[in-house]
Amino acid sequence: MADADPAENEAVNDGAGHRARLRQRLATGGGDALLDHELIEYLLALAIPRRDTKPLAKRLLREFGGVGGVLTADGEALRRVDGMGETSVAAVKIAQAAALRLLRAPIAERPVLSNWQALLDYLRAGLSHESVEHVRVLHLNTKNMLIRDELMSRGTTDQAAVYVREVIRRAIDLGSAAIILVHNHPSGDPSPSRADIDITRAVVQAGKPLGIAVHDHLIIGANGHVSLRVQGLI
Incomplete structure (x- = not known):
């Protein structure tokens, strides 16, 4: 069996360290502690963990004009963005569904x-x-x-x-x-x-x-x- 490429291992370790830092900032400061691209980056990282998702996050934000545009984008439009597959599209749409469910709750409970x-x-x-x-x-x-x-x-x-x-x-x-x-x-x-x-x-x-x-x-x-x-x- 061939030895692992040291450069590849270093990239994986750097990515894991970066995500750990994002996770820590999220845990201590909440969502406001992360920039828009970092929110999308971390969301995508949960779906595709062994990949640097920062470039993809920035690509999505440019394409759809912001976090709101990304979360509400049609699934087919998301799939057309280079780097987006079924798993990452599903991650975005489940985040949207959760947000809408949260916003709908008080409407269902009061006139x-x-x-x-x-x-x-x-x-x-x-x-x-x-x-x-x-x-x-x-x-x-x-x-x-x-x-x-x-x-x-x-x-x-x-x-x-x-x-x-x-x-x-x-x-x-x-x-x-x-x-x-x-x-x-x-x-x-x-x-x-x-x-x-x-x-x-x-x-x-x-x-x-x-x-x-x-x-x-x-x-x-x-x-x-x-x-x-x-x-x-x-």
Whole structure:
């Protein structure tokens, strides 16, 4: 059996030492003790432990514009980045799932309308960095507790189909007393379009005779959010 390459052993040892230092900083200082690339680097190192993951972490951050963009990136987009395989993609997506689960917990425990900031934090974490438009409907009971958060449609970079009849039918199926419409603008600008306003008003009118209220339509973008209710458009 050939002896191990001393240079390779040294690189492995250096990598292990670097990760140990990151681990120590994380343990003593929490997440704020690590830079963005170090957070992603350490996450990837858990999936591919015998590899220097710093270059890959920096590549991902450049490609997707930051930690939020990396965590919310589509799986196929992640796979297209040189160096990303199924295990590393899964590591990123499980981190996103855990973060969203954490943000969703307080929303499920209290009436949504009295916990508005928590709702916005949850929606921005899940939608603000998406590269295509998603339309979601939050279904609420008579106490404004969340019944269901459902994806109604997934579209292109600038539009996703919204069918009034399908939104109302689903609300009837779930016994929803009220709904909140939500969608993202991949451009980053959350300003409502004419179509956004028209479809919202159509859903409001369709829900009225059935006793289904539309509390709001929230548009999420990387540059913030807009509430059509606050804008006086509902």
